[in-house]
Amino acid sequence: MDAKPLDFDAVILAGGRSVRLGGVPKQSMTYDGDTLLHRAVAAAGGARAVVVVGAGLGNLPAGILSCREEPPFSGPAAAIAAGLATLQTTGGSSARMTLVLACDMPNVRPAVAALRKALEAGGTAATPDGVVAVSEDGRRQQLVAFYSTDALQRSVAELAAKGSLINGSVRSLLASLDVQPVAVPAGSTADVDTWDDAAALGVAGPEPLSGFRSSAAADDLGGRA
Template sequence: MAGGRSARLGGRPKAGLRQGGRTLVELTLDAVREAAGVVVVGPAELAVPAGVLRAREDPPFSGPAAGIAAGLRALGALPEAPWTLVLACDMPGVARAVPLLLEGARSVPGTDGHISVPPDGRRQPLAALYRTEALRAAYAGQDPADRSVFSFVRHLGLHDVTVAEDATADVDTWDDVRRHHLT
């Protein structure tokens, strides 16, 4: 997920912010390099590597739920995988959540997914691993524009996966940019 207006950053795209010489979208793509297929949902001008699918929420800037729907449509061009990992690129430490989510899928079978939960207890639906079939069913026949992700996934049987605070700490403000040492 790499869309959004970045309004609190004066419109500067979060995906292009850098940490250690790498953009946030590059760091997020590194976290999923073993995936069978990857789609970046965001503006067309955002650079992505060859082989990465592109999508845009419809209408543009209609929120992360619409972004997930667009990503699911784009992934429809590939053979269906049993799991869909959803990551927001404005979480510089999200790569630390990925192995824990994958371990959740191995160790706690029979769920609709695994969702990151940092120490504050707030479930993070944009750092989660969903059973593809369950995620598609949750979105089926519904307009996701300007709705919350939780309005789609709240009825899924999700297993909470404890992650470090910095795994889901996101970048919304210039204070966040400084705290994460971004440029």
């Protein structure tokens, strides 16, 4: 019997300061002919809705939502909260799971596929709050993960009630969630934090007038995006 397709939305984070890159926006850097943001959107193919949280996003494919955390540069916890809030404005019920994905991993698609496979094959009985990618060195990659939407929304509300959402860390936001680690293909979560990282991965600086070369990734999005 075939596994049931996963019901999910996606929040893609693209709003950091890129300090170690001299302020060059990671999302506009390029790899294999596409921006890193384009590749992240493609990795989220199959989502009911996708929201990109950040500024200077270029030309997003049709149907892709965008927003910004308030105040700007107030951290990933606030960015995730802003993305969830934007998804709620699209109408209809929320998807059961939410993919949270940073935009700075050029080869992340196999990692997302491995997480989806784990969820689709095993259901949620053993993974009540989701699954998180574990890289080849054993580190959990909390910005490559599927989380229960309800659990994620509760965590946002709890952190906000403590006055700790603004400038809050991902670790603090996700501390109460019970997630299952899933080993993902080697190199699939390698990210670009420095120019040395970019050189090692074959990532180039942004092209003039950079943006999405096509809206092909949007073709994978269904329903309410």
